Amino acid sequence: xxxxxxxxxxxxxxxxxxxxxxxxxxxxxxxxxxxxxxxxxxxxxxxxxxxxxxxxxxxxxxxxxxxxxxxxxxxxxxxxxxxxxxxxxxxxxxxxxxxxxxxxxxxxxxxxxxxxxxxxxxxxxxxxxxxxxxxxxxxxxxxxxxxxxxxxxxxxxxxxxxxxxxxxxxxxxxxxxxxxxxxxxxxxxxxxxxxxxxxxxxxxxxxxxxxxxxxxxxxxxxxxxxxxxxxxxxxxxxxxxxxxxxxxxxxxxxxxxxxxxxxxxxxxxxxxxxxxxxxxxxxxxxxxxxxxxxxxxxxxxxxxxxxxxxxxxxxxxxxxxxxxxxxxxxxxxxxxxxxxxxxxxxxxxxxxxxxxxxxxxxxxxxxxxxxxxxxxxxxxxxxxxxxxxxxxxxxxxxxxxxxxxxxxxxxxxxxxxxxxxxxxxxxxxxxxxxxxxxxxxxxxxxxxxxxxxxxxxxxxxxxxxxxxxxxxxxxxxxxxxxxxxxxxxxxxxxxxxxxxxxxxxxxxxxxxxxxxxxxxxxxxxxxxxxxxxxxxxxxxxxxxxxxxxxxxxxxxxxxxxxxxxxxxxxxxxxxxxxxxxxxxxxxxxxxxxxxxxxxxxxxxxxxxxxxxxxxxxxxxxxxxxxxxxxxxxxxxxxxxxxxxxxxxxxxxxxxxxxxxxxxxxxxxxxxxxxxxxxxxxxxxxxxxxxxxxxxxxxxxxxxxxxxxxxxxxxxxxxxxxxxxxxxxxxxxxxxxxxxxxxxxxxxxxxxxxxxxxxxxxxxxxxxxxxxxxxxxxxxxxxxxxxxxxxxxxxxxxxxxxxxxxxxxxxxxxxxxxxxxxxxxxxxxxxxxxxxxxxxxxxxxxxxxxxxxxxxxxxxxxxxxxxxxxxxxxxxxxxxx
Numbered sequence: 001x002x003x004x005x006x007x008x009x010x011x012x013x014x015x016x017x018x019x020x021x022x023x024x025x026x027x028x029x030x031x032x033x034x035x036x037x038x039x040x041x042x043x044x045x046x047x048x049x050x051x052x053x054x055x056x057x058x059x060x061x062x063x064x065x066x067x068x069x070x071x072x073x074x075x076x077x078x079x080x081x082x083x084x085x086x087x088x089x090x091x092x093x094x095x096x097x098x099x100x101x102x103x104x105x106x107x108x109x110x111x112x113x114x115x116x117x118x119x120x121x122x123x124x125x126x127x128x129x130x131x132x133x134x135x136x137x138x139x140x141x142x143x144x145x146x147x148x149x150x151x152x153x154x155x156x157x158x159x160x161x162x163x164x165x166x167x168x169x170x171x172x173x174x175x176x177x178x179x180x181x182x183x184x185x186x187x188x189x190x191x192x193x194x195x196x197x198x199x200x201x202x203x204x205x206x207x208x209x210x211x212x213x214x215x216x217x218x219x220x221x222x223x224x225x226x227x228x229x230x231x232x233x234x235x236x237x238x239x240x241x242x243x244x245x246x247x248x249x250x251x252x253x254x255x256x257x258x259x260x261x262x263x264x265x266x267x268x269x270x271x272x273x274x275x276x277x278x279x280x281x282x283x284x285x286x287x288x289x290x291x292x293x294x295x296x297x298x299x300x301x302x303x304x305x306x307x308x309x310x311x312x313x314x315x316x317x318x319x320x321x322x323x324x325x326x327x328x329x330x331x332x333x334x335x336x337x338x339x340x341x342x343x344x345x346x347x348x349x350x351x352x353x354x355x356x357x358x359x360x361x362x363x364x365x366x367x368x369x370x371x372x373x374x375x376x377x378x379x380x381x382x383x384x385x386x387x388x389x390x391x392x393x394x395x396x397x398x399x400x401x402x403x404x405x406x407x408x409x410x411x412x413x414x415x416x417x418x419x420x421x422x423x424x425x426x427x428x429x430x431x432x433x434x435x436x437x438x439x440x441x442x443x444x445x446x447x448x449x450x451x452x453x454x455x456x457x458x459x460x461x462x463x464x465x466x467x468x469x470x471x472x473x474x475x476x477x478x479x480x481x482x483x484x485x486x487x488x489x490x491x492x493x494x495x496x497x498x499x500x501x502x503x504x505x506x507x508x509x510x511x512x513x514x515x516x517x518x519x520x521x522x523x524x525x526x527x528x529x530x531x532x533x534x535x536x537x538x539x540x541x542x543x544x545x546x547x548x549x550x551x552x553x554x555x556x557x558x559x560x561x562x563x564x565x566x567x568x569x570x571x572x573x574x575x576x577x578x579x580x581x582x583x584x585x586x587x588x589x590x591x592x593x594x595x596x597x598x599x600x601x602x603x604x605x606x607x608x609x610x611x612x613x614x615x616x617x618x619x620x621x622x623x624x625x626x627x628x629x630x631x632x633x634x635x636x637x638x639x640x641x642x643x644x645x646x647x648x649x650x651x652x653x654x655x656x657x658x659x660x661x662x663x664x665x666x667x668x669x670x671x672x673x674x675x676x677x678x679x680x681x682x683x684x685x686x687x688x689x690x691x692x693x694x695x696x697x698x699x700x701x702x703x704x705x706x707x708x709x710x711x712x713x714x715x716x717x718x719x720x721x722x723x724x725x726x727x728x729x730x731x732x733x734x735x736x737x738x739x740x741x742x743x744x745x746x747x748x749x750x751x752x753x754x755x756x757x758x759x760x761x762x763x764x765x766x767x768x769x770x771x772x773x774x775x776x777x778x779x780x781x782x783x784x785x786x787x788x789x790x791x792x793x794x795x796x797x798x799x800x801x802x803x804x805x806x807x808x809x810x811x812x813x814x815x816x817x818x819x820x821x822x823x824x825x826x827x828x829x830x831x832x833x834x835x836x837x838x839x840x841x842x843x844x845x846x847x848x849x850x851x852x853x854x855x856x857x858x859x860x861x862x863x864x865x866x867x868x869x870x871x872x873x874x875x876x877x878x879x880x
Contacts, residue, residue, distance in 0.1 A: 015228035015853055023217035036198045038093055043157055045090040046177035049194035053101050054179035056081055097197050099125040104142055104191040107816035134197040137174050149191045155179055173198045176725050204360040239268040245273055254281040376514050377420040380540035383409055388664040390428045395662055397436050399638035404567045405662040408447035411580055416540035423511050431531045435470035442471030467532040475523040484509045512759035557582040562600050563650035564588050565610035577665050601629040606675050610636040627654045632675035636661050746771025747865050749795035751776040754785035767857055782806030786814050794825040799829040809845045816846035826867035
C-alpha cells in the first residue's frame with residue numbers, strides 16, 4: 001500500500017519547522033552580533049586599563065629597575081593602581097572575566113625584540129577567578145603587542161586575536177593591549193600589558209539579555225503551531241470532502257455535491273466541482289436519452305434491414321427472370337432482319353430492359369455494401385480478358401452515338417494479376433457507362449498502367465492504375481467533391497436529362513476501398529473527365545493460354561502490315577499493337593498519291609482499315625485496291641444494328657475478314673494471323689458494285705453483314721430511324737382502328753404531352769393513336785409546355801414531373817396562375833415517382849389526376865373522360 005501523508009499534516013510540519021529555523025537563525029544572529037560587540041568592548045576595556053596603568057606609573061616616577069621589570073611594584077603603588085583600575089567601568093560580562101597587568105621589561109632595549117625580556121606581574125583584577133581558568137600565556141604570546149609598541153605605537157592590541165575573533169568555535173585565549181613605559185629621557189624600557197581571557201560565545205549566552213529573544217522565539221513557535229494546526233484541519237476537512245466527491249463520481253453518484261464554505265481556493269475548487277457535476281449529470285441524462293433512442297432506432301433498423309434484405313432478394317429474383325427473357329429475346333429479334341418500325345420497337349425494349357437491369361444491380365450492390373456482406377475474391381485476373389469484356393459492354397452504345405472507344409494496356413504490365421475480376425469489371429463498367437452517357441462526341445479511352453506509391457509501412461509498392469477518359473460535358477470543380485456520395489449527381493437536372501440515380505460512383509468507391517485502393521477524378525467543365533482508380537498490384541503466374549498466342553505471334557512477326565484509321569487514337573493504338581506483335585508496320589492517309597498507295601498495298605501482307613465515319617466510296621476503293629494487290633483485308637467496323645442500304649461483296653476467294661470495334665488486342669492478333677494464313681488468290685477483276693439489299697434473308701439466318709452507307713458516308717441505323725416522339729406511327733389494325741375511332745369520337749380532345757424522354761414520348765404517342773387521337777403535340781420540358789399552353793387551346797395536358805429547365809409541378813402552378821387563359825386544360829400527372837406525398841403535391845399545384853408509370857390504355861380510358869367532364873363543369877363548356 002502506498003504511504004500517504006495528508007497535505008494538512010505536511011503543511012503543519014513544514015510550517016512549524018520553517019518558523020523554528022527562522023527564529024533560531026534570527027536569535028543566532030542576535031547572539032553573534034552581541035558577541036562581536038562584547039569583544040569590541042573588551043578591546044576598548046583592555047586599552048583603557050593599559051593607558052590608565054601607563055599614566056599612573058609615569059606619574060609615580062618609578063625607578064628604572066621597576067620599569068625594566070627587574071623589581072615589582074611596592075604595596076602602596078600596587079594598591080593605588082588597583083583602586084584606579086577598578087574605577088574603570090566595563091560591561092558585567094567583561095568585568096566578570098577579570099584582568100591582569102604585566103610589565104614586560106627589556107634588559108637592552110636597543111636590541112628591540114631580540115633583547116632579553118623579563119615579565120613582572122603588576123596587578124590582577126580577578127573578582128571571581130575568571131583569569132585563573134585560563135592558562136597564562138607564554139612569552140612569545142606577547143610578541144605582537146611588544147612589537148607594536150616598539151614600532152612606535154602609543155597603544156598596541158594583539159592583531160592576531162582580533163583577526164580571529166570572528167570565529168565562535170575558537171578555544172579560549174587571551175585578549176591583550178599594551179602601552180610603552182619610558183624613562184625621563186623618552187627611551188622605552190618596558191611595555192605595560194593589560195590582558196583578559198578572550199570573550200567567547202558562551203559568555204554572551206550566559207547574559208540575561210538573551211532570555212528575551214529566546215522567550216519570543218518560543219512564543220512565536222507556539223502561536224505558529226496553533227495557526228498551522230487550525231489551517232491544517234481546514235485543509236484536511238476540505239481535502240477529505242473532495243476525496244469523497246471523486247469517490248462518489250467514480251461510483252456514478254452524480255447527485256453528490258460539495259459543501260462550499262470560506263473564501264479560499266479550495267472553496268472555489270469545491271464550487272467548480274459542483275458545477276462540473278451539474279454538467280456531467282445533464283450530459284449523462286442526455287446520453288441516456290440518446291442511448292434509448294439509439295437502441296430503439298437500432299431495433300427498428302434491424303427489422304427494416306431484414307425486411308429490406310428479404311424484399312430485395314425476392315425482387316431480384318422476380319425481376320431478373322423476366323428481364324433475362326426480355327433482353328435475350330430482343331437480342332434474337334434484332335438479328336432476324338426486322339422491318340424498320342419493328343426494329344425501333346425492339347431496340348427500345350432492349351434499351352429499357354438493360355437500363356432497368358443495371359439499376360437493379362446498382363441497388364443490390366449498394367445494399368450489400370452497406371450491410372458489409374460483399375466478399376472480395378483473390379484469383380488470377382487476365383488483363384486482356386478483363387478489358388475485352390468491359391469494352392464489349394459499351395461497343396453498341398458507343399457506335400450508336402458515334403463515339404470512338406478504345407483501350408490501351410501498358411506493355412510493361414504483367415499479363416495477370418491477383419484480384420477480383422467481377423468487381424474490377426463492375427467499377428470499369430460504371431465509369432465507362434458514365435463516360436458514354438455524358439459524352440456526345442469525341443472519344444472514350446480506357447488506360448491501364450502500373451504506378452508506384454508510398455507504402456504505409458515504409459518504402460514503395462506497385463499499384464494498378466485504371467483510367468477512363470472521355471471528351472464529354474465535364475464536371476464543375478465545385479461539384480467534384482459530391483460525386484462519390486450515394487444518390488448524388490453533379491447537377492440536379494442530370495438525373496432528369498441523362499437518367500440514373502447516382503449509385504454507380506458510390507458503389508465504385510466502396511469497392512475500391514474494399515480492395516485496398518481509392519478512386520478519384522480530374523475534370524474540366526466542357527472538355528471532359530478522367531475517372532481513375534488504383535488497387536494494389538500483385539502479379540499472378542502466367543501459366544495458361546500462351547502456346548496458342550505464341551503460334552499467332554509466330555505467324556505475324558516480321559510480316560508487313562499496312563493500316564488506315566481516320567481517328568488518331570485508334571491508329572496510334574493499332575500501331576502499338578502491331579509493334580508488340582513484331583510486325584513491320586506502316587500507316588497511310590487519304591491524301592497520299594494513288595500509285596504510292598498501290599505500291600504500299602503490293603508490299604503488304606495484311607491491310608487493316610477502319611471504316612468508321614469514312615465515305616463508302618473511299619473504303620470500297622481501298623479494299624478493292626488491297627484485294628487486287630493480293631493483300632489480306634481486315635475491316636474494323638462499328639458494332640451497331642445497322643440496316644444496310646449498300647453492301648460490299650468482295651470477289652470470291654478474297655482474303656477478307658471483318659471484326660467489330662472496339663479493337664481488342666488478342667482478337668486483333670488472332671484475326672491478323674488467320675488473314676495471313678489464308679491462301680493468296682488475288683481477284684483479277686474490279687471490285688463488285690454496290691448490290692441491292694436482298695428482299696429477305698433465308699429463314700433462320702441473319703442478313704449478311706457488310707459496309708453500309710448513305711450519301712457516301714458510313715451511317716448508323718439510328719440516324720435513319722424516325723425520331724422518338726414524332727407524331728404519327730404505324731396504323732393500327734382495322735378492328736383496332738374502329739375501336740380507337742369510337743373512343744376518340746366520343747371524347748374528342750386536343751392533347752399536349754410534356755415529357756423529356758424520347759422513349760416515353762414514343763410510347764405515349766402510340767398509345768394515344770391506339771385510342772384514335774391521330775395527332776398530339778409534344779413539349780420536351782415544363783417551360784415548353786407552359787409556352788404551348790399559352791399559345792394554343794388544349795383540353796388535356798399529360799405532365800411529367802422530373803424534367804430539365806422546369807419540372808412538372810412548377811409548370812402546373814404557372815399554368816393555373818395564368819388568369820388570361822380562356823380555357824384551363826385538364827392536367828394529368830404522369831410519373832414514375834410514386835413515393836408518399838408526391839400525389840398530394842401534384843394536387844396542391846392544381847393537377848386533376850395522377851398516373852404512375854408505366855401507363856396503359858386502360859389508364860387513359862379511365863382518366864380522360866373524367867378529366868374532360870370535370871373541366872367542362874368548371875369552365876361551363878359542353879362537349880359533343
